[in-house]
Amino acid sequence: MPSPSLSVRALEALPEVRPGDDLAALIVAANDGRPFAADDCVVVSHKVVSKAEGALVELAAVEVSERAAALAAELDKDPQLVQVVLDGTAEIVRARRGVLICRTHHGFVCANAGVDRSNVAEGWAVTLPADPDGSARRLRAALPGRPAVVIADSFGRAWRHGQAEIAIGCAGLRAMADERGATDRHGRQLEATVIATADHVASAADLMRQKASGQPAVVVGGLGGHVTAEDGPGATVLVRAAAEDLFGA
Amino acid sequence: MPSPSLSVRALEALPEVRPGDDLAALIVAANDGRPFAADDCVVVSHKVVSKAEGALVELAAVEVSERAAALAAELDKDPQLVQVVLDGTAEIVRARRGVLICRTHHGFVCANAGVDRSNVAEGWAVTLPADPDGSARRLRAALPGRPAVVIADSFGRAWRHGQAEIAIGCAGLRAMADERGATDRHGRQLEATVIATADHVASAADLMRQKASGQPAVVVGGLGGHVTAEDGPGATVLVRAAAEDLFGA
Numbered sequence: 001m002p003s004p005s006l007s008v009r010a011l012e013a014l015p016e017v018r019p020g021d022d023l024a025a026l027i028v029a030a031n032d033g034r035p036f037a038a039d040d041c042v043v044v045s046h047k048v049v050s051k052a053e054g055a056l057v058e059l060a061a062v063e064v065s066e067r068a069a070a071l072a073a074e075l076d077k078d079p080q081l082v083q084v085v086l087d088g089t090a091e092i093v094r095a096r097r098g099v100l101i102c103r104t105h106h107g108f109v110c111a112n113a114g115v116d117r118s119n120v121a122e123g124w125a126v127t128l129p130a131d132p133d134g135s136a137r138r139l140r141a142a143l144p145g146r147p148a149v150v151i152a153d154s155f156g157r158a159w160r161h162g163q164a165e166i167a168i169g170c171a172g173l174r175a176m177a178d179e180r181g182a183t184d185r186h187g188r189q190l191e192a193t194v195i196a197t198a199d200h201v202a203s204a205a206d207l208m209r210q211k212a213s214g215q216p217a218v219v220v221g222g223l224g225g226h227v228t229a230e231d232g233p234g235a236t237v238l239v240r241a242a243a244e245d246l247f248g249a
Numbered sequence: 250m251p252s253p254s255l256s257v258r259a260l261e262a263l264p265e266v267r268p269g270d271d272l273a274a275l276i277v278a279a280n281d282g283r284p285f286a287a288d289d290c291v292v293v294s295h296k297v298v299s300k301a302e303g304a305l306v307e308l309a310a311v312e313v314s315e316r317a318a319a320l321a322a323e324l325d326k327d328p329q330l331v332q333v334v335l336d337g338t339a340e341i342v343r344a345r346r347g348v349l350i351c352r353t354h355h356g357f358v359c360a361n362a363g364v365d366r367s368n369v370a371e372g373w374a375v376t377l378p379a380d381p382d383g384s385a386r387r388l389r390a391a392l393p394g395r396p397a398v399v400i401a402d403s404f405g406r407a408w409r410h411g412q413a414e415i416a417i418g419c420a421g422l423r424a425m426a427d428e429r430g431a432t433d434r435h436g437r438q439l440e441a442t443v444i445a446t447a448d449h450v451a452s453a454a455d456l457m458r459q460k461a462s463g464q465p466a467v468v469v470g471g472l473g474g475h476v477t478a479e480d481g482p483g484a485t486v487l488v489r490a491a492a493e494d495l496f497g498a
Contacts, residue, residue: 193403206449
């Protein structure tokens with residue numbers, strides 16, 4: 001009997017996504033019009049979600065506050081970009097030359113509050129979706145077959161080089177698998193086994209995506225019981241509150 | 250033309266691994282004796298590697314230092330266990346009731362310096378392999394077909410709930426994919442795109458593993474150019490030096 005197997009495949013490149021575009025329709029077209037399986041998860045780079053939702057800022061039109069100007073000078077960054085970052089920031093976690101780590105209004109801790117100028121037209125920046133779990137729910141409802149949906153972004157880590165892929169939003173996926181009740185073969189309770197499943201799905205998807213060539217959507221198939229009929233609480237459950245972080249008081 | 254696709258499948262459960270066991274032979278048997286493909290990566294939970302290498306400690310035989318005794322009392326932890334943790338620790342990053350985050354001698358930052366009592370006989374603890382990249386290279390050399398090898402563990406994150414799967418060792422896999430030279434479709438340089446590929450492979454594997462039922466080995470197939478003929482520098486390249494961490498001076 002073959003073991004159950006997970007599959008991960010990137011969809012064809014999408015055309016450049018513009019505000020108001022029907023992202024679900026573009027994803028279905030990239031899947032040759034076929035519906036998805038009920039235990040598929042469609043993993044989408046947040047950037048196309050932001051673009052479809054109009055979460056774009058023309059930098060030349062940004063009015064720069066005194067605080068942003070001072071911070072930009074200190075860090076050697078573009079003042080307009082720093083203003084957009086501050087608009088998305090609840091708390092600056094770390095600022096030093098070239099580096100600005102922020103806790104966003106959603107509670108994500110990431111560089112530049114997730115504001116990015118790559119894969120966007122010159123002179124513009126793309127910001128994070130305002131409500132990534134809501135975006136995931138809407139996208140799920142619009143995709144034939146109603147697969148789970150993860151909206152992904154790449155975040156740096158405190159103690160490791162390289163960026164890890166993170167689920168900033170999801171629908172229909174158990175974002176965390178809590179195995180703390182389970183016992184091992186010795187009858188001993190498993191220690192510390194709450195697994196960030198949604199982040200693992202995002203990471204698996206990233207292995208097949210060519211970032212430079214416009215392949216923002218990846219289908220992870222065979223997720224079985226990780227996928228749920230209900231949309232569930234989304235990826236918000238993975239956000240550690242500031243007071244609970246591993247450096248908190 | 251079907252898109253290239255990644256596959257992830259768990260091997261059958263291994264028997265309980267004991268010091269001196271031939272882990273490669275156990276893994277091959279769990280793969281029904283078949284060789285692996287050259288662009289497969291065999292992802293193995295560190296715990297079976299540690300057990301085969303004898304990285305096990307009988308807690309009753311541990312002599313507890315004054316420092317370990319004081320710390321154990323302060324944190325409400327087992328003194329012998331705390332001693333084993335301190336033996337593997339270069340620096341304590343965070344200590345509070347029930348929580349001990351350590352930088353290991355390898356440079357990994359994780360709870361309890363990776364020392365764990367689950368999936369091990371009562372009264373014993375398993376420690377991290379002394380040289381996980383070396384362990385990965387030896388395992389690769391012993392596996393038919395010479396697939397890439399990742400040795401994985403689950404680490405907590407500073408700002409997110411749930412554990413993420415991490416490559417503590419690897420051989421034959423580009424641990425990081427550096428796309429910083431690449432440009433997007435707008436001709437703009439991609440920002441901050443050094444991707445922790447080995448951690449993503451570990452994460453993908455974890456989606457198919459049942460931790461409680463002894464399935465420590467997972468085969469990730471179809472990794473293509475991520476797999477290299479040379480063993481390469483291993484997962485050490487993913488370790489951020491203490492002085493460079495996002496909280497450093």
